[in-house]
Amino acid sequence: MTGIHCVRITIMALKTEPFVINLGPLHPSTHGVFRMRATLDGEVIIDIEPVFGYLHRGIEKLAETRTYKQDIPLTDRLDYVASMSNNLPYVMAVEKLAGIQVPERAEYLRVIMAELQRIASHLLAVGSLANDLGTFFTPFMYMFREREKIVDLFEMVSGQRLLYNYMRFGGVSHDIPDEFLPALEKFANRMPGFIDEYDQLLAENEILLARTKGVGILPKKLAINISASGPVLRASGVKWDIRKADPHSVYDRFEFDIPTGSAGDCYDRYRVRIEEMRQCVRIIKQAMEQLPQGKVLNKVPLRLRPPVGEAYAHIEAPKGELGFYLVSDNSEEPYRFHIRAPSLINLTAIREMIIGWKLADAIVTFGSIDICLGEVDR
């Protein structure tokens, strides 16, 4: 008893000075090239400053020097683990600008691809969150097992495994091959079982609960004020999903729920992603049932010159509201090409979420926001 008492007194008498360390730009927990300049008092973070720009490629400027069609592959390179979802709002914005119609079959295919991409992105988010928690690559490999199936499906339709470049103005580049639908059906039937498996492995895992419950809280009011979107916003208890609030494509024809959290902590953000994957499977199954026959691409002039004007199109991408604001001056290149990047904006409150927590918690909180540096820096 006296021994413990003595030790405590010694610790309290220790004079500590704040200490600055750089997490990143190359650090396994930053999921890319990102730097957090953290000021520590012992193990507790007392200040943190995010430093961006290590992956800035000037995509907006680059896009303004290329034709509309040449910009589609550039959008792939934003959130490069969800490139289908990046294509979609860009082609939607151009379609709005130029008044291009999309065949119904193509709209369904776009929804199927976007939902598959959401599952793939959430698998990666949950897998790497588990990695940040210290489970060295075991859950990650479970997640990759299913992500691989999705990548195979994307390879069937686009020939690519990472940067798909699949959407076009007025539809999609190719119709699906014959082997696609059976493979998709098999995937959609098996996926709910796999999600249960993750739940069994992770959701009631004592370590995961201890490390994520109550950690990195983003209150509801603050989440709205910082313009958070996607699972980050919904985990804070805001029922806002662009697929429901402002449905694009054919989302208004499907039945699905919007999972929300209540506490806005890391656990809720994890939970929302798991539940969203179940909803994605529901949407995919309905889309497969309703998938109409017909063409997948309307004729659009090769050298597209949209009339003078501006357009903003947004979708619910895996990481949040991804929007494109385009201005046309009736030339072949967009006059202005702006990307509303959810990954960047979701990081706005990182200071409030991390300050006061220990260094290890900061890494978990950062992982639970799920950003992609390609989209943050552009």
Added chain:
Amino acid sequence: MTIALSGSKIADKLKEQFAEGIVEVSRDSLLVKSESLLDIASFLKTTPGLNFDYLSCITAVDYKEYFELVYHLVSLKHNHSLLIKTRCYQRVEPVVPSLVSLWRGADFQEREIFDLMGISFDGHPNLKRIFLWEGFDGHPLRKDYNYGT
């Protein structure tokens, strides 16, 4: 479906208080004077029935004669949206008021515009370059930016 409120509908509500602040009203947007931007934005955020609590997207366009700032406002409560714009005619050290005091979501987006377009935001708590490094010469998204060959 998010209802895009027309500029004229909002202008009617603003007329009483901000008659001088409104420059141009169009079907889908509202152009306001930069001096009254902050007051109008605050009115839009707090007035019952409008409640624009969510600032979705900010961007700036360089039209050579002037810079145009474009704000996409959304009300999560009423599910409606509004596009407000403001212009800045100065090319050397252009300044517009910052909206960070109303919506923190403007923080990084305004820093991005400051960095790439070179527009300063009056009242921003931490206005510095976000993607490019300190000491970088020029603002690449301006139309007259010369980036060599």
